[in-house]
Amino acid sequence: MRLLTHNMLSSNIKGVVNGFPLRIEAEKVLEKNVEMNSDFLKKMFEKIEWKAFVEASRGMGYTELPEEADSSMLDSDEFLNRFHHALLELHLEEGALVCPETGRRFPVRKGIPNMLLHEDEV
Amino acid sequence: MKLKELEGHLGSLDQFPNPKIELEQYPTGPHIASRMLFLAENSYDDVSNKVVADFGCGCGTLGIAAALLNAEHVLSIDVDPESLEIASLNAEELELDMDFIQSNIMDLRWRGPVVDTVIMNPPFGTRKKGADLEFLSAAMKVASQAVYSLHKTSTRDHVKRAALRDFNARSAEVLCELRYDVPKLYKFHKKKEVDIAVDLWRFEPASHQS
């Protein structure tokens, strides 16, 4: 699972109000190179929740993203490179996503988060 | 990528070794799947450089087709872990970076208008009544650009009404009618192959909010 996916997922347990963002517990992170597409990044910048994204990247052990960002930074290649790397090249391979409200852990195995709910959570 | 080449790649994918009846597990054949995604890309520009989600991905066919046509990010979701494992191996085999999630489509909660296009071949609802429209309802909430889906031709009016009236679609259009050979996977199918008419739909969601 990559951080773009993480940025659009919310805890889905019944009764949870603030299920976003899921906290990342990383046991194993993989890096895979992807060609950079700056038009795509510019479009995504508008849609990403930045704070959650930065937090998630730190959870994955990547600390190069600035706390705050605005669209003027998209003119900088260095910024784009970092944004690209964190958004599309880091994969959470083993670990868990944790509901911020209840602490319920959704395990991630072989890169696939298991978001299935127990009967009493639906 | 040419249509023939796309179809060839899709034909090489591993499919459900032990299909589960209650989940309506049968693959979209390479012929239909390649045309579905080719049309989405070449007539509507809904695939390349986009974020695409595959609902009920099974062994991955539709999402893989999107990735082969240069979708920037593909997220494929299924409730069944065995299918997901095969799907992820299929993607790896073709050296595609894709994301997979195990979840019931009905239970996922989404943030923001990140997904552009949803592609799916949902259960027709023959085992669990209404499953087709439940999938459509969920897809219409997630996609900001378009939803592509297959539904039995016999349900055409019903699907159109639900899309426009209940799910707020801006448009609901049948792009083509197809013959779908559902192989005899299940004992209750009497004939060797059950050939049914299905529609390929394209829906546009109302301007996105969430």
Ligand SMILES: C[S@@+](CC[C@H](N)C(=O)[O-])C[C@H]1O[C@@H](n2cnc3c(N)ncnc32)[C@H](O)[C@@H]1O
């Ligand atoms: C008709 S098959 C299509 C498979 C694949 N998309 C393809 O085109 O080859 C429907 C798929 O939906 C999955 N499915 C059924 N109900 C589901 C649900 N509630 N949530 C998520 N996936 C579901 C099944 O496991 C199955 O893989």
